[in-house]
Amino acid sequence: MGxxxxxxxxxxxxxxxxxxxxxxxxxxxxxxxREALKRYFVEYEGMLNREFIRQETEENTTFQKCFRLQTERxxxxxxxxxxxxxxxxxx
Numbered sequence: 873m874g875x876x877x878x879x880x881x882x883x884x885x886x887x888x889x890x891x892x893x894x895x896x897x898x899x900x901x902x903x904x905x906r907e908a909l910k911r912y913f914v915e916y917e918g919m920l921n922r923e924f925i926r927q928e929t930e931e932n933t934t935f936q937k938c939f940r941l942q943t944e945r946x947x948x949x950x951x952x953x954x955x956x957x958x959x960x961x962x963x
Contacts, residue, residue: 919935920934920935920936920939921934921935921936922934922935926938927960928960938959941959942958942959945957
């Protein structure tokens with residue numbers, strides 16, 4: 873199950889534009905030089921795979937697993953009109 877990146881909640885459909893990505897970052901965006909972008913992706917990948925204990929379940933998990941779960945919850949909310957349960961980091 874996945875979301876179509878060309879359909880969004882806040883931005884209208886525009887040919888060739890991934891409107892869902894625009895919903896996630898409605899501002900002008902951030903531009904990085906090639907080396908900075910490479911470093912960013914290395915750090916981001918590390919953050920996605922770093923384990924932590926999720927308060928909701930008290931189990932070890934990663935942000936990558938949490939992102940997948942939240943995507944599934946949002947899809948279920950849309951399809952079944954059940955309340956959406958947000959992820960709370962608990963900092």
